[in-house]
Amino acid sequence: MTLFDKLTQERRLRLTAERRLDFCQRERDAAMALIDALRAEMTQLRQHGRSSALDQALHAAALENVQLRAREETENAQRSATQAERRLWDSINTIRDGFAVFNARQELVIANQAYLNVFSGIPEAQIGVTYRRLVEILAHEERVVLGDEPRDAWIDAMVARWDDARIEPMTLCFSRGDTARIHDRRARGGDIVSLVRDITEQQRHAAEMEVARDRAEAANRAKSAFLANMSHEIRTPMNGVVGMAELLCDSALSAEQRLYADTIRSSGEALLTIINDVLDYSKIEADKLTLHPEPFDLERCIHEVLILLQAGARNRRIELLLDYDLMLPRRFMADPGRMRQVMTNLAGNAVKFTEAGHVLIRVTGGEAAPDHQTITVTIEDTGIGIPPENAKQIFSEFAQVDDQSSRKFEGTGLGLAIAQRLIALMGGEIWLDSEPGRGSCFGFSLSLPRAEGEAPVALPPDLSHVVVVDAQPMNRAILERQLARLGLDVTLCDNAEGALKTLEVLRGQGVDLVLVDADLDGQSGLDLTLRLRAAGPDTPVVLLSANPAALRGHPALTEARAVLQKPLLRHDLLQQLSGLSQPDPGPPEQQPAPSAPVPEASGSGDGGRRMRILAAEDNKTNRLVFSKMVEALAIELTFAEDGEQAVAAFRETKPDLVFMDISMPGMDGRTATREIRQIPGGAQVPIIALTAHAMAGDEEDILAAGLDHVLTKPLKKPLLLDVIARYRPEGTCAPLPGPSVASSHDAG
Ligand code: ADP
Secondary structure: OOHHHHHHHHHHHHHHHHHHHHHHHHHHHHHHHHHHHHHHHHHHHHHHHHHHHHHHHHHHHHHHHHHHHHHHHHHHHHHHHHHHHHHHHHHHHHOOOEEEEEOOOOEEEEEOHHHHHOOOOOOOOOOOOEHHHHHHHHHHOOOEOOOOOOHHHHHHHHHHHOOOOOOOOEEEEEOOOOEEEEEEEEOHHHOEEEEEEEOHHHHHHHHHHHHHHHHHHHHHHHHHHHHHHHHHHHHHHHHHHHHHHHHHHHOOOOHHHHHHHHHHHHHHHHHHHHHHHHHHHHHHHOOOOOOOOEEEEHHHHHHHHHHHHHHHHHHOOEEEEEEEOOOOOOEEEEOHHHHHHHHHHHHHHHHHOOOOEEEEEEEEEEEEEOOEEEEEEEEEEOOOOOOHHHHOOOOOOOOOOOOHHHHOOOOOOOHHHHHHHHHHHOOOEEEEEEEOOOEEEEEEEEEEEEOOOOOOOOOOOOOOEEEEEOOOHHHHHHHHHHHHHOOOEEEEEOOHHHHHHHHHHHOOOOOOEEEEEOOOOOOOHHHHHHHHHHOOOOOOEEEEEOOHHHHOOOOHHHHOOEEEEOOOOHHHHHHHHHHHHOOOOOOHHHOOOOOOOOOHHHOOOOOOEOEEEEEEOOOHHHHHHHHHHOOOOOEEEEEEOOHHHHHHHHHHHOOOEEEEEOOOOOOOHHHHHHHHHHOOOOOOOOEEEEEOOOOOOHHHHHHHOOOOEEEEOOOOHHHHHHHHHHOOOOOEOOOOOOOOOOOOOOOO
16 A cells, blocks of 8 residues: 555545544534423423412412402491491381382282381281281271271272282371372382372372462452452443543534543543553463454454544544555454454554654465465554664563653553563564654564455456545555556546646546545645536546545535545455446435445335434443434434343334443343344344453353444444444435445445
8 A cells, every 4th residue: 555545545534534523513512402402491391380389379379368358348248238228227217108018929028117007006917917918907907097988899909909010009098197199019020019108298288279279269250350340340430431521522612621621531541541451461460361263354453443543643643544455365263352452552552652644554464374364464653663772672561661752651561561462372473663763663473264254346347547646645655556456557646736637638548436535735635526526527536534524514525426434444445446337326425334234124125214223221421422422323212221121122113223231230231132132123133232341251251142243331432333334224324424434344
């Protein structure tokens, strides 16, 4: 072997040895790593074994703690429960009401002292006793007052009560003197909880209250009767005072005497307003005021109010105007008395607080439902107005604008409060717009059911042109609008000269009617009528006047087709227009009231005889007032002083119209009316009640007694004449001398 070989071999061996060493080293490293891992694992295992022991120890300690706490809490809870139970029992035992619980077998499980007291002295009545037994003890030991009820029946009924699904409460009277209300309720698990409420005090209070209420009601009835009687007693002599003063004013007086008479009249009327306001207000306050709706004519109601206000308005040169929408129905269902009252207050205030200018009542509306109509009524004046700071409160009780300009007027400050309540009662609302110094406008709106009985008025088809002569711009505007709505051409003139010129210009163009206001500035409407006639053309002329009676005897009346009362009733205007195709009925004096109802019994047809009127009135002054008011009429008047005389006079004179005082000694007005209704001819004769009773409901009572119409005292001449004209039968002469068509009426 060469050295090289030896060296090579040795090198190979060395390399092999080195490789083996390297391998062994890696083997050793791996083994070391394994040992380290095992060691770590061992350490971990060892550590774990130690901590679980600790945990167990800790857990055991915590458990012990919890148990300790739980025991404490249980003990506390038990203590609280015992305390609560004791308190509950103490409370249940202190209440005066009995309290008991029965289980599903109806055995007593809990009962307080008050419950057991009823059974005192009966050892059996304790926890465990059955409900039936307790009921038996109550009955047999006479612990309850049974009255006439047999004992066994009562026991059975008491036991049967508990069979009902809902056990009704009942009242028990105990023989020891107290009374209880028993309430039994089903509870969980078939239990029944029974509460026995002591209502002795309550019943005593209720009995006392009932006695007190009876006394209060009796006092209230006495007060109402007193008020009604006082109202009647005051109104009867006031009828004399106001009526006589009114007649005095109509006679020839010096300026000073007129002032005195006028003061007596207006003070009397103010006193009556106050009485009425106070009466009404006390009724509203007591919620006693109820409405009595019936068919009524709204336009006529407003017209009547305006007629009454006219005398006062005329003295101050205030024009009263009514603008009732031509397309609006006039018959509605509402309480006529209350509606008149609202209108009287609002229109009366408007006249009272206006020195000059006009008071305009405007009625508009629209259909609210097929049979209902909304109506809006505004009452506008040109008076002193109401400052904004007062306007807010004006509908409150006793609210009056307390400045110099308004305090010279009398009043209670209740009128608007009453009007507002009445409108609210009718389901409407009331408001005010006002400008101090320029005027006020009160308004109210309502929805009212329409009433039957309104016949449409047909106009002649060839009617086309109307000339209106009126100095008042507002009047001209109203007439223009109303006539234009009927499809007519309207020419307006504000004075007689202008009218003559206009008619001259229009000659040959077919003017169908001239409406002339009698009170024109400069030349009067009456003179204009005469001049128109003298000028030739025979165009019909209808005069309008706020005071037709004042035209009495003027030659122009024979030339006019009719005289219509201002404010103009739409119905009157329509009737005049519709009658244009018929020949002129002659001078107004000889015309019958256009559509006065004709009582069947009285139409004798003897042409122009005087109307026979019977008036039953026990009070001498009132007879005098009545006779003076109708003094100027062409009628035959008979008086009766009580009901019996009235019946006898009816048989004897067969009157066309009867005025019947309601309160008369002996036979009163209601009875006399019933008797007259039995006499041949008496069923149809119109009987008008005269009454000083002005309380709500009085009118309904009177109408229910068979009378046709009610006039309240003090009597008002315009209304009295109005009624006479309305009920004048055919075949009698017009009772009013001078123009008779003061206002026309239909049966409504
Ligand atoms: P009375 O008129 O009896 O005082 P009201 O309740 O009818 O009571 O009216 C209350 C007040 O409202 C009146 O006192 C007056 O100050 C004011 N008032 C009512 N209507 C008008 C009106 N049209 N113009 C001016 N003031 C009015």
